[in-house]
Amino acid sequence: MPNQQPATSNQQPATPDAAGHFGPYGGRYVPEVLMAPLEQLEQAYLEARLDPAFQSELKDLLANYAGRPTPLYHAKRLSEISGGAKIYIKREDLLHTGAHKINNCLGQALLARRMGKKRIVAETGAGQHGVASATVCALFGLECIVYMGEEDMRRQRLNVFRMRMLGAKVVGVASGSRTLKDAISEAMRDWVTNVETTHYLLGSALGAHPYPMMVRDFHRVIGEETRRQILEREHRLPDSIFACVGGGSNAIGIFHAFLGDSGVRLIGIEAGGRGAELGAHAARFSGGSPGVLHGAYSYLLQDTDGQVSLTHSVSAGLDYALVGPEHAWLRDQGRTEYVSATDQQALEAARTLAHLEGIIPALESAHAVAEAVRRAPGSKDQLFIINLSGRGDKDTDIYRENLKELDEPDQNRPAL
Amino acid sequence: MSQTRIGRLFERLRTTERRPALIAYITAGDPSPDRTPELVAALERGGADLIELGVPFSDPIADGPVIQRGSDRALKAGTRVSTVLDIAAEIRKRSEIPLLLFTYMNPVLHYGLESLARDAAARGIDGCLLTDLSVEEAEPYVGAMRNAGLDTVFLAAPTSTQRRLELVAKYSTGFVYLVSRTGVTGERSTVSDAVTPLVNAMRRVTALPLAVGFGISSADQVRTVGTLADGVIVGTAIVRVVEQNAASADLPAKLEALARELASGLPSKNP
Numbered sequence: 137m138p139n140q141q142p143a144t145s146n147q148q149p150a151t152p153d154a155a156g157h158f159g160p161y162g163g164r165y166v167p168e169v170l171m172a173p174l175e176q177l178e179q180a181y182l183e184a185r186l187d188p189a190f191q192s193e194l195k196d197l198l199a200n201y202a203g204r205p206t207p208l209y210h211a212k213r214l215s216e217i218s219g220g221a222k223i224y225i226k227r228e229d230l231l232h233t234g235a236h237k238i239n240n241c242l243g244q245a246l247l248a249r250r251m252g253k254k255r256i257v258a259e260t261g262a263g264q265h266g267v268a269s270a271t272v273c274a275l276f277g278l279e280c281i282v283y284m285g286e287e288d289m290r291r292q293r294l295n296v297f298r299m300r301m302l303g304a305k306v307v308g309v310a311s312g313s314r315t316l317k318d319a320i321s322e323a324m325r326d327w328v329t330n331v332e333t334t335h336y337l338l339g340s341a342l343g344a345h346p347y348p349m350m351v352r353d354f355h356r357v358i359g360e361e362t363r364r365q366i367l368e369r370e371h372r373l374p375d376s377i378f379a380c381v382g383g384g385s386n387a388i389g390i391f392h393a394f395l396g397d398s399g400v401r402l403i404g405i406e407a408g409g410r411g412a413e414l415g416a417h418a419a420r421f422s423g424g425s426p427g428v429l430h431g432a433y434s435y436l437l438q439d440t441d442g443q444v445s446l447t448h449s450v451s452a453g454l455d456y457a458l459v460g461p462e463h464a465w466l467r468d469q470g471r472t473e474y475v476s477a478t479d480q481q482a483l484e485a486a487r488t489l490a491h492l493e494g495i496i497p498a499l500e501s502a503h504a505v506a507e508a509v510r511r512a513p514g515s516k517d518q519l520f521i522i523n524l525s526g527r528g529d530k531d532t533d534i535y536r537e538n539l540k541e542l543d544e545p546d547q548n549r550p551a552l
Numbered sequence: 553m554s555q556t557r558i559g560r561l562f563e564r565l566r567t568t569e570r571r572p573a574l575i576a577y578i579t580a581g582d583p584s585p586d587r588t589p590e591l592v593a594a595l596e597r598g599g600a601d602l603i604e605l606g607v608p609f610s611d612p613i614a615d616g617p618v619i620q621r622g623s624d625r626a627l628k629a630g631t632r633v634s635t636v637l638d639i640a641a642e643i644r645k646r647s648e649i650p651l652l653l654f655t656y657m658n659p660v661l662h663y664g665l666e667s668l669a670r671d672a673a674a675r676g677i678d679g680c681l682l683t684d685l686s687v688e689e690a691e692p693y694v695g696a697m698r699n700a701g702l703d704t705v706f707l708a709a710p711t712s713t714q715r716r717l718e719l720v721a722k723y724s725t726g727f728v729y730l731v732s733r734t735g736v737t738g739e740r741s742t743v744s745d746a747v748t749p750l751v752n753a754m755r756r757v758t759a760l761p762l763a764v765g766f767g768i769s770s771a772d773q774v775r776t777v778g779t780l781a782d783g784v785i786v787g788t789a790i791v792r793v794v795e796q797n798a799a800s801a802d803l804p805a806k807l808e809a810l811a812r813e814l815a816s817g818l819p820s821k822n823p
Contacts, residue, residue, distance in 0.1 A: 169709040329735035428657045442662025443610040
């Protein structure tokens with residue numbers, strides 16, 4: 137590995153193009169009603185991006201409200217027991233509200249205020265983006281409506297309560313699979329109806345331009361910090377970076393600062409769910425093909441007639457049929473690679489991390505842990521970084537359902 | 553490009569009958585594919601001049617709950633893109649009513665733009681409208697449709713800027729679909745105030761016929777909108793009747809009566 141690296145690679149990204157395309161992906165596939173509002177949002181964002189006052193307010197909130205920078209932690213026991221790579225963990229789980237989602241929500245809330253929008257709609261899957269949205273709306277005195285699939289409300293009920301306690305209205309969505317996809321559809325229907333007064337606070341690097349670019353930019357701080365921190369600690373760049381990919385916001389956030397570092401492998405982990413058949417997973421790259429959903433063209437799980445497939449993952453935040461368009465483009469370039477971890481692998485990885493490092497990860501992030509641990513034994517002297525995008529408190533009910541033996545009084549500590 | 557049935561319809565209405573068109577939306581395959589041709593025939597008997605044939609999509613973000621449920625019923629009944637094309641061919645055996653495919657981008661993209669254009673034209677379809685396809689992304693689609701001699705209808709909305717209205721006019725043939733208000737499909741008790749300014753703004757940039765839809769469900773509303781526009785589009789009210797009478801043998805008669813009632817609102821335009 138080269139060890140003479142510039143301290144940052146902080147230039148403005150060259151993608152997407154002016155129409156929001158990452159190669160053939162991305163773009164704007166929405167009803168005409170939303171086109172002018174998207175143009176206005178893009179304009180407002182491009183101005184804010186260059187406005188030192190906006191950037192300085194955002195930086196202050198990220199530091200003093202959200203808790204940035206987050207630590208880059210050397211997971212010694214996990215490294216030792218995995219028997220190979222030296223593993224670091226980027227602790228986005230320590231941010232206020234418990235996940236990386238707050239980075240983007242603070243940015244978009246500032247933007248909404250700048251545009252004079254007083255009403256916010258958001259979708260949520262696992263509830264982390266919903267909680268972060270409700271939080272920033274409380275902070276800025278904005279009305280907040282969060283759409284959430286009824287299935288996700290059931291499996292993430294703690295987050296439903298948190299959102300309500302923060303003053304948001306949580307609207308259950310009963311259509312389709314009653315998960316993230318349906319929540320996004322319903323949020324878009326609200327936005328299309330109330331577009332004059334409302335900002336749609338989309339929570340992942342998905343949707344029509346400028347969302348994939350804007351959400352990515354608000355999360356680039358993850359990678360910029362990580363790059364600086366690993367150079368300080370190890371005086372060299374990592375060999376591999378692991379991040380889970382639902383829409384792909386935490387992954388694109390940590391990957392971006394390393395795109396120019398060709399020796400750094402960037403590995404996205406999708407939800408392998410229960411198996412490889414359509415409907416049992418959310419692994420878009422292995423099981424999907426390019427298509428359009430919710431405003432963007434990217435890899436999509438769809439049937440032979442172009443209908444969007446149902447998806448499954450134990451983690452609500454990865455349970456979505458389309459991957460963010462920039463991931464599709466980076467993969468085409470050969471710059472990033474994508475694999476999947478099953479429900480079971482993610483659950484086991486969460487338990488391992490809890491036992492060895494005292495960190496209970498979000499189920500989403502546990503997918504990234506699983507892949508890093510899988511690769512570690514053959515990677516002696518290599519440096520790995522896992523982006524731990526969220527903490528696992530919200531998943532306690534699911535962990536209990538799946539790790540029933542831990543409720544037994546005399547359970548034995550498993551051999552690790 | 554020679555005129556499609558859509559172009560000929562609007563020309564006839566303008567020069568001979570001097571009235572606006574009644575345009576009826578129905579989801580193909582709702583409640584089942586075999587019933588759609590008789591339902592379209594009933595709408596035509598009642599006075600519909602043009603049929604928007606909805607191709608069901610799993611994630612219809614521009615539609616309200618009634619049309620969402622119609623799409624669900626059609627998909628559950630096994631309706632595929634190819635099924636809708638076959639339904640069109642069946643309708644075409646007995647009728648020359650203009651047919652406009654009405655759907656979302658993904659099913660068309662997945663079928664293949666060129667293949668869809670070719671197969672649709674071969675079955676007597678006259679044009680296509682994709683709700684979530686912006687003019688910015690429309691170049692390959694418009695090319696494929698034009699090559700097959702099909703019209704491409706695009707939406708204009710109350711939020712559209714002048715620049716966007718000009719783009720919509722440039723890419724549209726047959727007619728332009730004006731969305732009466734921001735929001736999803738569904739009935740409303742009053743006609744939106746946004747219609748008049750939108751019609752006027754669009755008239756300034758195109759000579760194409762203008763049809764207005766979203767929220768229109770009664771003969772009174774047809775009359776109000778019909779005095780302004782060249783076509784009045786009704787969708788949700790029709791799908792609601794399909795929903796409420798799905799199992800009934802009276803469904804065609806009910807749809808015919810609804811179309812007749814709506815058509816009774818069409819104003820005649822005397823010079």
